[in-house]
Amino acid sequence: MEPVKNERRTSTLRKLIAADRPCLIAGAHDGLSARIVEEAGFDGIWASGFEISAAHGVPDANILTMSENLDTARFIQGASTIPVVADCDTGYGNAVNAIRTVQDYEAAGIAAVCIEDNIFPKRCSFYSGVKRELVSLEEHAGKIRACKDARRDEDFIVIARTEALIAGWGMAEALERGMAYAEAGADMILIHSKSKTPDEILEFCSRWDSPVPLVTVPTTYAMVTATELFDAGSRIVIYANHGLRSSIPAMQEALGKIRKAERANAADAHIVPLTEVYRLVGVPEMKAEEAAFMPKGEAPTRGVILAAGAHPSLADLVAETPKCLMEIKGRTILDRQIEALGQKGINDVVVVRGYLKDKFPHDFVRYVDNDDYATTGELCSLHAAKTELDGNVLITYGDIVFDHTCVDRLQRSDRDISLLVDRSIRDEPEGLRPEISAPDLVVEKDAPAEGRRYIPSRAPGTATRVSGDITRDEAHAEFVGMLKLSAAGTAKVRAILDEMAATGWEKTIGGASAKTAGLTHLLQELIDRGEDVATVETYKGWLEIDSKEDLKLALRVLEP
Numbered sequence: 173m174e175p176v177k178n179e180r181r182t183s184t185l186r187k188l189i190a191a192d193r194p195c196l197i198a199g200a201h202d203g204l205s206a207r208i209v210e211e212a213g214f215d216g217i218w219a220s221g222f223e224i225s226a227a228h229g230v231p232d233a234n235i236l237t238m239s240e241n242l243d244t245a246r247f248i249q250g251a252s253t254i255p256v257v258a259d260c261d262t263g264y265g266n267a268v269n270a271i272r273t274v275q276d277y278e279a280a281g282i283a284a285v286c287i288e289d290n291i292f293p294k295r296c297s298f299y300s301g302v303k304r305e306l307v308s309l310e311e312h313a314g315k316i317r318a319c320k321d322a323r324r325d326e327d328f329i330v331i332a333r334t335e336a337l338i339a340g341w342g343m344a345e346a347l348e349r350g351m352a353y354a355e356a357g358a359d360m361i362l363i364h365s366k367s368k369t370p371d372e373i374l375e376f377c378s379r380w381d382s383p384v385p386l387v388t389v390p391t392t393y394a395m396v397t398a399t400e401l402f403d404a405g406s407r408i409v410i411y412a413n414h415g416l417r418s419s420i421p422a423m424q425e426a427l428g429k430i431r432k433a434e435r436a437n438a439a440d441a442h443i444v445p446l447t448e449v450y451r452l453v454g455v456p457e458m459k460a461e462e463a464a465f466m467p468k469g470e471a472p473t474r475g476v477i478l479a480a481g482a483h484p485s486l487a488d489l490v491a492e493t494p495k496c497l498m499e500i501k502g503r504t505i506l507d508r509q510i511e512a513l514g515q516k517g518i519n520d521v522v523v524v525r526g527y528l529k530d531k532f533p534h535d536f537v538r539y540v541d542n543d544d545y546a547t548t549g550e551l552c553s554l555h556a557a558k559t560e561l562d563g564n565v566l567i568t569y570g571d572i573v574f575d576h577t578c579v580d581r582l583q584r585s586d587r588d589i590s591l592l593v594d595r596s597i598r599d600e601p602e603g604l605r606p607e608i609s610a611p612d613l614v615v616e617k618d619a620p621a622e623g624r625r626y627i628p629s630r631a632p633g634t635a636t637r638v639s640g641d642i643t644r645d646e647a648h649a650e651f652v653g654m655l656k657l658s659a660a661g662t663a664k665v666r667a668i669l670d671e672m673a674a675t676g677w678e679k680t681i682g683g684a685s686a687k688t689a690g691l692t693h694l695l696q697e698l699i700d701r702g703e704d705v706a707t708v709e710t711y712k713g714w715l716e717i718d719s720k721e722d723l724k725l726a727l728r729v730l731e732p
Contacts (some may be wrong), residue, residue: 223416274328369393476564478567508730523537640692
């Protein structure tokens with residue numbers, strides 16, 4: 173049953189109880205588990221004393237105070253939209269304590285409380301070998317009358333729970349207590365059992381002679397269906413602790429695999445991506461609220477990492493792992509890129525993957541795929557991420573390690589299209605790194621004069637050529653493999669991508685076939701079309717991992 177908008181949850185629960193099917197409720201112990209219960213389609217949430225205690229790492233034995241349980245119930249209530257039924261143990265004391273319990277839980281928006289006839293402090297119904305006593309029938313009946321008298325909302329539900337069957341006091345005692353609590357004003361009676369079969373619960377239901385509806389908790393007699401219990405007379409069926417119990421083996425499995433392998437991705441098959449956690453806890457809603465109500469400030473920048481290629485130059489080193497997932501002193505290239513971007517506020521990162529795409533970890537980033545990576549170039553990878561090219565975007569190759577200062581320099585540019593260039597190439601003798609035959613070089617308009625002493629300029633320059641065919645004598649700088657686009661720059665790039673795609677990638681762009689073109693060809697095409705392509709300079713601060721020699725250098729100079 174879908175709740176009516178703005179309807180009190182107490183009223184919703186009343187309607188669910190009166191429906192022609194069982195009201196199904198599942199246990200939760202915090203806001204996240206409450207969201208999962210609701211998404212699973214349950215009618216309500218059981219703020220489980222067992223789960224809440226276990227989540228705090230203590231036995232279910234009134235070790236937590238009423239205030240601690242109430243705080244958790246508030247989080248459960250706030251994280252959900254369906255009725256919450258709170259397991260309030262004994263009411264945390266006598267009738268006077270129970271009065272305050274009802275008042276505080278009702279004020280918190282809880283739809284119902286369940287009060288049991290164990291002595292205070294209680295012990296979990298299923299703990300074996302512990303002393304189990306019940307308060308007198310008269311005392312608990314008085315407590316139920318006090319709870320009913322304390323409520324303000326007539327739809328607020330007080331459930332009286334008897335542990336007579338748990339304590340081994342027999343069916344007659346259970347029926348007598350249930351009837352007494354019903355006559356004291358209880359809205360529902362919860363009959364609890366630790367039997368392995370539903371027989372004694374079904375017997376209780378068959379002998380129950382009162383219009384007050386019943387509640388059952390099939391924890392130990394788990395084979396019975398909710399429909400069978402409903403047909404026997406149970407209006408609410410509570411699955412009290414299955415969420416918590418299912419999470420424990422999942423955590424044990426995932427963490428055990430990480431500990432054994434000593435690497436985080438050993439648990440990938442057992443965990444959800446962080447984006448699923450973000451969704452469950454409301455990060456998209458938070459972003460919408462920020463956009464609606466907070467000062468706009470500078471528009472955020474999204475990171476796009478091009479990491480689809482196979483990179484045969486590294487041969488056996490990338491035979492079983494994508495290049496950007498190569499570890500350097502215990503951290504992958506991708507990890508280092510994400511950290512450097514995050515240090516400058518770029519936390520929304522999209523990776524274009526292709527080669528061995530299933531090897532990529534689930535967390536921290538989002539993915540788009542270029543499944544034609546073997547026959548296409550960076551331009552096609554960028555097109556695969558076209559929907560992510562919106563607003564300010566920083567694009568980087570997936571095989572470079574860079575300092576956060578490189579990101580900072582690009583971020584400061586106010587031009588629509590800005591590429592990061594390194595002037596240190598002028599200090600590097602020809603042939604120093606023979607394994608790199610054709611670095612991507614840049615010719616600039618009005619390039620700064622060379623000299624023995626040099627301070628990088630804060631003002632961007634202007635590129636006139638970007639290519640791997642430029643000679644070192646002609647070049648003023650090396651293209652690092654990073655560029656930043658403003659919203660206007662992004663729109664210009666999208667237009668070119670759409671144009672190339674519309675021709676089936678048969679057109680020439682920047683002097684190369686569009687299908688196999690790289691970022692440098694895109695940049696040259698923009699220049700040829702008269703667009704202003706700015707150069708933001710750095711002096712070192714980055715490494716391209718394109719060969720085993722590069723990898724050896726990275727191992728010498730990078731921190732763990």
